[in-house]
Amino acid sequence: xxxxxxxxxxxxxxxxxxxxxxxxxxxxxxxxxxxxxxxxxxxxxxxxxxxxxxxxxxxxxxxxxxxxxxxxxxxxxxxxxxxxxxxxxxxxxxxxxxxxxxxxxxxxxxxxxxxxxxxxxxxxxxxxxxxxxxxxxxxxxxxxxxxxxxxxxxxxxxxxxxxxxxxxxxxxxxxxxxxxxxxxxxxxxxxxxxxxxxxxxxxxxxxxxxxxxxxxxxxxxxxxxxxxxxxxxxxxxxxxxxxxxxxxxxxxxxxxxxxxxxxxxxxxxxxxxxxxxxxxxxxxxxxxxxxxxxxxxxxxxxxxxxxxxxxxxxxxxxxxxxxxxxxxxxxxxxxxxxxxxxxxxxxxxxxxxxxxxxxxxxxxxxxxxxxxxxxxxxxxxxxxxxxxxxxxxxxxxxxxxxxxxxxxxxxxxxxxxxxxxxxxxxxxxxxxxxxxxxxxxxxxxxxxxxxxxxxxxxxxxxxxxxxxxxxxxxxxxxxxxxxxxxxxxxxxxxx
Numbered sequence: 427x428x429x430x431x432x433x434x435x436x437x438x439x440x441x442x443x444x445x446x447x448x449x450x451x452x453x454x455x456x457x458x459x460x461x462x463x464x465x466x467x468x469x470x471x472x473x474x475x476x477x478x479x480x481x482x483x484x485x486x487x488x489x490x491x492x493x494x495x496x497x498x499x500x501x502x503x504x505x506x507x508x509x510x511x512x513x514x515x516x517x518x519x520x521x522x523x524x525x526x527x528x529x530x531x532x533x534x535x536x537x538x539x540x541x542x543x544x545x546x547x548x549x550x551x552x553x554x555x556x557x558x559x560x561x562x563x564x565x566x567x568x569x570x571x572x573x574x575x576x577x578x579x580x581x582x583x584x585x586x587x588x589x590x591x592x593x594x595x596x597x598x599x600x601x602x603x604x605x606x607x608x609x610x611x612x613x614x615x616x617x618x619x620x621x622x623x624x625x626x627x628x629x630x631x632x633x634x635x636x637x638x639x640x641x642x643x644x645x646x647x648x649x650x651x652x653x654x655x656x657x658x659x660x661x662x663x664x665x666x667x668x669x670x671x672x673x674x675x676x677x678x679x680x681x682x683x684x685x686x687x688x689x690x691x692x693x694x695x696x697x698x699x700x701x702x703x704x705x706x707x708x709x710x711x712x713x714x715x716x717x718x719x720x721x722x723x724x725x726x727x728x729x730x731x732x733x734x735x736x737x738x739x740x741x742x743x744x745x746x747x748x749x750x751x752x753x754x755x756x757x758x759x760x761x762x763x764x765x766x767x768x769x770x771x772x773x774x775x776x777x778x779x780x781x782x783x784x785x786x787x788x789x790x791x792x793x794x795x796x797x798x799x800x801x802x803x804x805x806x807x808x809x810x811x812x813x814x815x816x817x818x819x820x821x822x823x824x825x826x827x828x829x830x831x832x833x834x835x836x837x838x839x840x841x842x843x844x845x846x847x848x849x850x851x852x853x854x855x856x857x858x859x860x861x862x863x864x865x866x867x868x869x870x871x872x873x874x875x876x877x878x879x880x881x882x883x884x885x886x887x888x889x890x891x892x893x894x895x896x897x898x899x900x901x902x903x904x905x906x907x908x909x910x911x912x913x914x915x916x917x918x919x920x921x
Contacts, residue, residue, distance in 0.1 A: 430756040434529055437522065438462075438471040438621065445475045445644045446627040448488035449637030455480040460617050460644065465532040465764040466754040468802040474620045477645035479653035482612065485641035486659050489583045489610040492638030497610060500636075502557040509553035509605060511633040513546055519629055520546075523594055523622060528755040531590050531619040532764040533718050535756050538594070544884060545595055551886035552602035555907050559607065561914075573918040578911045580608035581685060582661035585654040587647070587675070589667045590619035590766055591721045597623050599901050600664055601630075601640060607910040612641045612660070614651050618766050620644040647671065658682045662910065665689070666723070668824075669850075669895050687899030687909050689723070689891055691824045692852030695845035696726035696881070697835075697867060700734040702857035706879070708739065712746045712830070714855055714881040716808045719762050720774075720828035723896075724853040726881060728821055729832045730841050736834040740812055743830065744790035747808040752795045754803070762795075762828060764803045771804035774827035778809060781820040786811040786831070816844055824850070838863065842870045851893035855881045874900075 442459065444451040453459075454475035462471045475481070500508075516523065524538035561576035568574075586600035593615060604611045615623040620642075627642045643650050651671075655663050655678035662685040665675050669690040679686045696711050714726030731739045753760040765771040771794070778792055791809030806827055814821050814831040821831045835841040845854065854873040858864045868876040874892045877883055884890055889903035899909050 430525065430535060430758070433525055434756060437525055438529060440470045441472055443472045443474050443621060443624050445477060445481070446624065446631070446640070446642040447481070447485045448491075448641065449631065454478065454645070455484070460620070460646075462530060462619075462621050464529050465766050466756075466800075466803040471529055472621060474624070474644040476649075477614075477643040478649040481643050481645065482614075482650055482653040482657060485612045485643050486583060486585075486654075486657050488638035488641055489612050490659055492636060493580075493582055493610040496636045497608065497639050500608065502559065505606060505608065506553045506556040508634060509549055509556060509602060512630050512635070513549035513553065515629040515633050516549060517542075517546055519625070523625060525756070526622040526625055527593055527619075528763075530621045531593065531766055532755050533592070534760040534763045536758055536760070537718065541595060544886075545598055548595070548598050548886045549602055552606040555603070555904070556606040559907065559911065568917075571920040573920055575916050577914050577916065579914055581910055581912050582609060583659060584609045584611045584910065585657065585660040585663045586611055586613040587651050587654065587663070587665045587667065588613065588615055588623075590616035591718060591723075593619050593622040594626070596666060597626050601626075603901075603906050603910050605639070607907060609662075609910050610639050612643060612654060614643050614645065614647070614654050617644070617646050652678060655679055656681055660684055662686070664899070664909070669897075672897060685909070687901075688897035689899070689901060690852075690895065690897040692723050692725070692850045692892065692896050693728060693822065693824050693848050694724055694726045694850070694853040694855070694873065695728045695730055695871070696855035697841055697845060697857065697871075698729070698731045698735070698739055699856070699858035699860070699863055700732035701859045701863070702732075702735070703859055703879070704735065704739055704742070707857040708742045708746055710879075710881050711855070711857065712743050715830050716747065716750060716762060716828045717882065719765055719806065721766065721826055724875070724882070725826070726853070726855045727825060727830060728845070729830050730835050730845060731832060733834045733836055736832070740789065740810065740832040743832070744810040744812075747790040747810050747830075750808050752800070752805055752807065762805070762808055764805050765827065766804070768804050770826070771806060774806050774825060774829065777820055777823070777825045777827070777829060778806075781811050781814070781818065781829075781831075784818045784820070785813065785815075786818060786820060787813040789832075791828070816847065822848070838866065842867065846872045849895040852896035853877070
């Protein structure tokens, strides 16, 4: 812990960190700032500009100028080379990026460091995709000698809004495909975790990114985010966050009918069949929720367990939860870090109280984590509720905290109906040693991703996204590239 602590004081000293517009590092036009505080102890890390609509206007104008100017001249090969240089920059600065994320939003350092393969893989995957964009020659039935084809063109200026729970990966997932396709970007990070995103902008600038291609405007969602979503010169908006905010963004985007991609909330089911390998399934099912203190949209927070093994399985999950180490993110043995803000911790505590009031049994946790060494931070014990019914608030609402609701089931048809009885459809998990059962469940569950005998697997080549109220559009895979491209048909009369 001492080594990371020393590096932490060198990385952030409470000073001002400007935002990034048109290649310049600048303050907000208003001069207002936001405090960036460590959720583990409340200490001030830095201040960042509190941007608003005036700063969004400036950033969008810079993105438009770059899109129609120098950036439009970059060949696919040149965009690929740039992304590969950016990947090299990320690799060189990886530990600093991870430490920044841990300090700014609390994710344990062991988890941020372990994400390198995914993030570097994304950058290099999209670099490869940059030279794979092509149209088609299409035979047509129009009279005469008519040639018809299609070309794929970048949509233009992309407005991106990301949450606080994974700044490194969240930023790359928005920026890299935009650069690969030839778009430009205005990115608004969460006001709760902006510091790493500013570090990313510097790495990209040092790699040779032209001015205006990427712009970072820090500020509140109600000001800067709303202005970006409604801006008439933004061609596409991409958003990850809550369903309520996603709905507001979709409404704001109707002004100029900009394209919209939304990755929103979830209340994902994990189904443990009676033939599951219990030893393997227990830690995976537990960390499907407890990873990042439950602050993940895909958290498998509804744990459906076959009645034949329910009591043993849930008891072992509760034991696993009780043995997780709660602490500061920079401690290398920490499993459960802090909740992002006092407000969010209070919200989670409200669900803990509601679960008990509604008749659920607390099998592990159930309270705030109060220890002298955690003073000033926002910590919640990893919690397992038993005796849960589908109607309880802890089984219906997205908690975004380390809380599992365990529910027994008797038949496959029953658990499918109950798993699907939610407005969300982001992810799901299935545990079974019977391949036929696994296939049936995977096909019948309404979710964008279904993991069998595993959880949390995300790869740059595989599409990810939700259905129903969990959003639309995909990130990852060739499907992701489609989100940033328009198709133009070209007709030529050769007579």
